[in-house]
Amino acid sequence: xxxxxxxxxxxxxxxxxxxxxxxxxxxxxxxxxxxxxxxxxxxxxxxxxxxxxxxxxxxxxxxxxxxxxxxxxxxxxxxxxxxxxxxxxxxxxxxxxxxxxxxxxxxxxxxxxxxxxxxxxxxxxxxxxxxxxxxxxxxxxxxxxxxxxxxxxxxxxxxxxxxxxxxxxxxxxxxxxxxxxxxxxxxxxxxxxxxxxxxxxxxxxxxxxxxxxxxxxxxxxxxxxxxxxxxxxxxxxxxxxxxxxxxxxxxxxxxx
Amino acid sequence: xxxxxxxxxxxxxxxxxxxxxxxxxxxxxxxxxxxxxxxxxxxxxxxxxxxxxxxxxxxxxxxxxxxxxxxxxxxxxxxxxxxxxxxxxxxxxxxxxxxxxxxxxxxxxxxxxxxxxxxxxxxxxxxxxxxxxxxxxxxxxxxxxxxxxxxxxxxxxxxxxxxxxxxxxxxxxxxxxxxxxxxxxxxxxxxxxxxxxxxxxxxxxxxxxxxxxxxxxxxxxxxxxxxxxxxxxxxxxxxxxxxxxxxxxxxxxxxx
Numbered sequence: 001x002x003x004x005x006x007x008x009x010x011x012x013x014x015x016x017x018x019x020x021x022x023x024x025x026x027x028x029x030x031x032x033x034x035x036x037x038x039x040x041x042x043x044x045x046x047x048x049x050x051x052x053x054x055x056x057x058x059x060x061x062x063x064x065x066x067x068x069x070x071x072x073x074x075x076x077x078x079x080x081x082x083x084x085x086x087x088x089x090x091x092x093x094x095x096x097x098x099x100x101x102x103x104x105x106x107x108x109x110x111x112x113x114x115x116x117x118x119x120x121x122x123x124x125x126x127x128x129x130x131x132x133x134x135x136x137x138x139x140x141x142x143x144x145x146x147x148x149x150x151x152x153x154x155x156x157x158x159x160x161x162x163x164x165x166x167x168x169x170x171x172x173x174x175x176x177x178x179x180x181x182x183x184x185x186x187x188x189x190x191x192x193x194x195x196x197x198x199x200x201x202x203x204x205x206x207x208x209x210x211x212x213x214x215x216x217x218x219x220x221x222x223x224x225x226x227x228x229x230x231x232x233x234x235x236x237x238x239x240x241x242x243x244x245x246x247x248x249x250x251x252x253x254x255x256x
Numbered sequence: 257x258x259x260x261x262x263x264x265x266x267x268x269x270x271x272x273x274x275x276x277x278x279x280x281x282x283x284x285x286x287x288x289x290x291x292x293x294x295x296x297x298x299x300x301x302x303x304x305x306x307x308x309x310x311x312x313x314x315x316x317x318x319x320x321x322x323x324x325x326x327x328x329x330x331x332x333x334x335x336x337x338x339x340x341x342x343x344x345x346x347x348x349x350x351x352x353x354x355x356x357x358x359x360x361x362x363x364x365x366x367x368x369x370x371x372x373x374x375x376x377x378x379x380x381x382x383x384x385x386x387x388x389x390x391x392x393x394x395x396x397x398x399x400x401x402x403x404x405x406x407x408x409x410x411x412x413x414x415x416x417x418x419x420x421x422x423x424x425x426x427x428x429x430x431x432x433x434x435x436x437x438x439x440x441x442x443x444x445x446x447x448x449x450x451x452x453x454x455x456x457x458x459x460x461x462x463x464x465x466x467x468x469x470x471x472x473x474x475x476x477x478x479x480x481x482x483x484x485x486x487x488x489x490x491x492x493x494x495x496x497x498x499x500x501x502x503x504x505x506x507x508x509x510x511x512x
Contacts, residue, residue: 012381122339122348123347124347125269128345
């Protein structure tokens with residue numbers, strides 16, 4: 001008997017046709033599809049742990065999951081077998097063995113999300129599943145000025161609810177917009193996020209871009225610690241979980 | 257009565273769910289959907305002319321169409337009405353009035369196509385509809401060397417059949433690959449293209465990239481004027497019609 005080994009996988013998915021990452025009693029979920037694929041390969045139920053429970057419609061290029069499975073062949077063959085059994089909107093882009101105590105959520109030191117806005121009069125036919133269309137011109141410089149007040153450790157109660165417990169303090173290491181033609185890309189990295197925090201921040205910053213909120217009002221909203229003060233969350237389909245970082249990755253990077 | 261006016265429109269579409277550009281007796285086509293939308297707006301059947309009859313699965317960001325319609329409101333309102341009536345995978349991104357003798361196909365001086373290859377071990381969940389996945393590493397420099405022999409006026413009978421008539425001579429003004437991480441993008445501009453010419457060129461150049469064809473063999477295939485000598489066409493979903501150029505555009509650019 002091959003003893004079970006713990007694996008860490010990087011997962012890319014198109015969130016369009018999922019009810020979200022987390023398994024539910026009915027409906028198509030990312031976790032559910034991966035567990036189905038693993039069960040076929042392992043011949044027994046395998047539970048996976050994920051780094052972030054992305055909402056319905058939210059995409060990922062860098063979701064991280066972990067699971068224990070007994071596999072007697074090469075690592076690359078396990079990745080091949082998983083991808084062969086997964087639907088086309090989920091792809092395992094990296095697979096490695098990890099220590100048995102590795103947990104994608106609890107071991108993570110930071111998460112990075114990207115939100116993409118298409119800022120032109122007409123929507124996109126080709127990218128309609130992956131960008132949020134904003135037709136009125138928005139002021140990117142003002143949105144960047146407003147993003148700066150989010151940097152550092154703050155109580156983000158105005159921008160989301162905690163997924164569990166009551167602590168609403170989070171540390172934002174990086175937040176800012178870049179412009180690539182008519183595409184506006186918001187990148188944000190934090191130790192962790194509250195529920196719908198990125199989308200609520202983006203919704204609020206877009207109000208600044210439209211001139212409906214002043215730059216300094218974003219700091220006031222943050223200080224208010226009141227979810228009713230922020231704007232409605234921007235739609236799910238513009239959001240993508242791009243990276244989850246672990247202590248071992250930092251060491252690996254230093255070693256290079 | 258408002259007299260009919262001729263309009264030129266730039267069209268973006270996601271070719272995934274179409275049987276192609278050209279209208280057919282049954283099945284969903286780009287032309288069919290646009291004509292349906294125009295009929296709703298104009299209250300009568302409107303025939304559109306298109307610049308290029310893209311195949312099933314081929315995308316466009318710069319398809320050009322023209323049609324005659326009597327419209328008494330502002331130009332922007334016609335574009336708005338068209339987009340409101342079109343399905344989400346077709347978008348009119350530009351609309352202007354043109355002379356009655358403008359024809360998107362016969363007036364065009366050149367067409368540009370883009371073909372995108374994802375060159376990494378695993379496919380993409382997010383871009384699976386718009387990139388062709390090639391898992392074995394390909395040599396981009398060799399593919400670029402081979403592209404060079406396509407430049408200029410040649411008989412391209414080895415790379416496609418004429419859509420009508422028998423002339424297989426075409427003039428390629430620009431052809432080359434660029435690399436953006438694991439994305440390889442082929443851009444080609446010609447006065448006109450034979451049926452499946454871009455996909456057959458890409459299929460053949462990828463054989464060079466894989467080392468299965470020598471660079472100089474591409475020139476030999478071209479000279480053979482024999483369709484059986486080239487490789488199978490690369491799949492439709494990597495291809496996108498990005499630009500059609502007209503004499504009036506060149507003048508407009510000079511004027512700027």
